[in-house]
Amino acid sequence: MKRKLLKSACFVVVGWAAMAGAAEAKEVDWAALNPAFAKAAYVKDKDACASCHADSIEAYKKTVHGRTFQHGARGPLQARDCEACHGPRSKHVENPDASLKLSAAQYSAVCLQCHQDGGRMHWQNSQHKSGEVNCTSCHTLMKKQSDKGLLAKADEPSVCYSCHANVKGQMSKQSRHPVKEGKMACSSCHNPHGSVGKNMLKGATVNETCFNCHQEKRGPFVWEHPVVRENCANCHDVHGSNNNNLLNAKGSFLCLQCHSYGGHINLPRYNRTSNPYGEGCVNCHNTQHGSNHPSGAKFTR
């Protein structure tokens, strides 16, 4: 059934892709964005802009964007400099009012003139886009606010936390990834511009994302622990936990959510084992991520 659905989906993709040639050129239709642009023409004079916006342009020059436009502009679009992003400005020069102002969503369409590539290829169909997050929600173009990425705030987590405040709380727990220390960022695992994975993960699955750093757990192993192979998040809360090792539950209580073999495997305390202290079941079953030992069926080797 799944294979049939897959084949059908492939046909649909190929069919629709064949129509790509019928689509219009990509340069944004300024008049469609804002009818006030209808009779505006390109001024093609940066000095005209600088005569009023000198401070902004001076700050902009120090950004990667500004430098690329200034020193490495490619094609007719980038050659328009200020007007590549702000549209034809002749009417604005004549009458410098706010009639040519664009909304944040409209500016996103402007950005996509150049930035529908690489890691941003999935933007149009992303959760952020459908949630009405726009490029300018996270990025500031006219002034260098961050070391990387033209972000609106000094660092990446601060940008993400402004909407995902609950994650900020989770990232303050005692067991967490080193995001607070600046050794990781949200984009270590997520692509905020959209991805093929769920929850905007960079990998196709949770595990493929985790294996980017935890390669030693990639295996494959002779003895696989199925729940581990399917999803690391079955046992770990990657945003932070009050339990050690980002675990979803305390000590043996985590294992007991799935295991009830009898004897020592059924209780948080049983005098044959040391599971009320140390790390619980893991005191003995310490290759729970998978074992390569011929005697590793129960993950004690």
Next chain:
Amino acid sequence: MKKTYVLASLLLLAPVVAMAQEEGKKIEGAGEVTVGVRQGTGDDSSKFNKNRDIDEGFHLYDLWFGVLDPQAGRYLDFSGQDLLKDDQSLRFGFGGYGSWSVVIDRNEIPHNLSNKAKTPYIDNGNGLLTLPSTAAIPNPDLVPSAAQLLANDAATATWLADTLHSIELGTQRDKTSATLSLIPGVGDFRFRLSLSDERKDGTNLTYGPIGDRPPRTLNAQLAEPIDYQTQELKFEAEYIQPTWQAMFTYLLSGFENDIDTMRWQNPYTADADSSGYDIWDAAHHVASFGQRSLAPDNRYQNLSLALGFDLPMASRLNANIAYGMMEQDETLLPYASTSFGSATAFDSTSILPRTEADAEIDTLLFNADYNINPIDRLNLRAFVGYYELDNKTPQSNWWYVTDDTITAANAAAGTTTYKNKRTSLAYSYDQMNYGLDTSYNLAFWRTTLGLAYEREDIGRDFREADTEENIFKGSVKTRPTDWLTLRAKYLYGDRDGGDYNNRITAESYWYALADAGTDRDNPKYSFSNHPDMRKFDVSDRERDQFDIAATIMPMEGLDVTASYLYRKDDYDSGVVPVQPLLALGTGEDPADNVATTPGDQLGLLETKTQRYALDAAYAPTDRLTLNLFGSREVIESTQRGLEFNENNKLDPTDVAAGAELGPWTRETSQWMAVTDDKTNTIGLGLGYEIIPGKLRLATDYSYSQGKVDIEYSGFGTQSSVNPDNTLADTHEFAFRNPETVSHKQYNLNATLEYQFVKNLVFGLHYIYDRYKISDWMQEANTPWAESVGSEYLLRDTSSASSTQWGNRLINLGSYLGPSYEAHYSAITLTYRY
């Protein structure tokens, strides 16, 4: 080594300096360096520097500079933070704007676990952990009397006092990567090549159990040596056209562990004849060394092609196909470290079904996503995704030795227990997701309504259930005024685990019924997990999730966001009483064949999560910024278990009525645990330009409190035989509500910066950092665990009646990352040019 990286980075700048000196070149440059002296106290807990390196002395905090050749459009940048420290990061980049770039990154991350741990083991390198001597226990017997075991404990404690020494626990991860990006010609093509080398070394916390089953397990906490290296190559090629884009990616990742095997000495065996094992109580052969394979070398490759098409009616189609291969072919260890004097070579790989892992998992991903606005205000998004994980590792029948110990009878027979006839199963799964998202913009209040449906089907090999889930979503977002945005979302998910096959584990055994003889713990012909157990990841699940958020900007400079999330996962799978032996007919007598489970679902039953968050930023003037943050998270999970005697799986009716360790049919053997996991966090921040452009104050304070309470009831708190009777703490099964686990973190940062000349900034900094932990599982003495002689030897408090080795643990110490209170201050000087 750190100096080498810093010096190498600086040397790389030489060509640019030379270029800058060329006559006629107009080079623009800028830079900044921050140096300082730091003093402080209270950093004696590894927890303080878990992922950082703050200490006293002279420091090079920041260094960056950039040079630009405006005529050629070429640039060079260098930046470094915390240089020469264990957590330093360096970035060196150069290139031509819009055409090419090279970026070299170096990122170092410490992960300090303990600086107070102690162990009797000596690391001899290459994974070999030996002891200066073994504990001269008076009773080398795997089934001693209680008195004998207590005497052994005393001898072990004395031996530990003589042999313990301090060790550092933790790892250091250093990654160096280089990325070349190239945009040739008019920019239709883009290429990116990345190479990286990542090394991780140090020690990690692990354990070394030796013993043929839990009552007879000799265990010690160990420092596992870590020596990993991962090298990766990633190549990306993009083709970009105005109406469509394509990106091809190839990733090759190779992981190598320089230490394949860990061997640790058994603290309790003398091995006087160097045979590799001792015979205890004339019935058990116990190895002098335990050994296990460490993380195996492995290789991962992934090929992917991503396509994006802009189609008529302003629609967009994205499609991806990716194929991945995970391979691992490490040489296997033998079943045990010794032959135990048996004719069967348990210490040789010649008796294994194969000598190399030959493990491979291939993955296939297909994903397509189509977005269109068919009519004004309406947006539709249809998607389909398929992911297949195909485990191609050969399935083999193994006959393993449990933890380097076998019985004398099995050693003589050259075999092991029948239950150790296990088949390694090639677990695989495939997953299909498809659905439709719609959103419609209403004509008032800039309101958007959203409706969505998603279907997720997961088929699994060798697991208890396939699952099918229908997910419905609804949302509304509205902006009644320019200063107020409201969002609300609701999600309902209904997952069906279908027929739960709780006998799937039988496929991992390859013994015949006759092999079990009279053993009544016979998992293949009875059951493995209790039949009332439902593993939560493959069970039925009803999910309700609701979240709301409001963003308020009532005045210029004030921005407030508040949000609330509620999620409830109900795993009720309609469990009813069953007679697991009836169809098998393996019960010892007819009454056993019709023995019935209580029919109350076991495992995780329900999880409720609530998250509240508030974030406010206020900038009343250009000189003052204030922010406030607060969050509260409450996770409540409920689970049920049932204790039973596994040695009576086939004859539950034979269990004595007065035995606490009852049959699997006994309802009063059930226990419940409700875990209440709460986290409260608050944060305050202030930035104030005291003298504009001259004197600036920045300070922030945060407090985070995590608490875990477990409300435990049922068997353990009370007797299974007579629920009116409570069990004393020293009873072998006794358990009750443990003490609250508590973590409190206080952090204050303050910085006062004074710019006394144009390019020179003087800074005063202060850090207050306090951490307080209370965790019953890390205590040396609780109602269930007691220390013997020192915190480095723990045992169950039922020691007076216990004859169990398995509850003894030689360990590295309690609270390996203990509470601390640290104050640090620093003076810095920043020079900008």
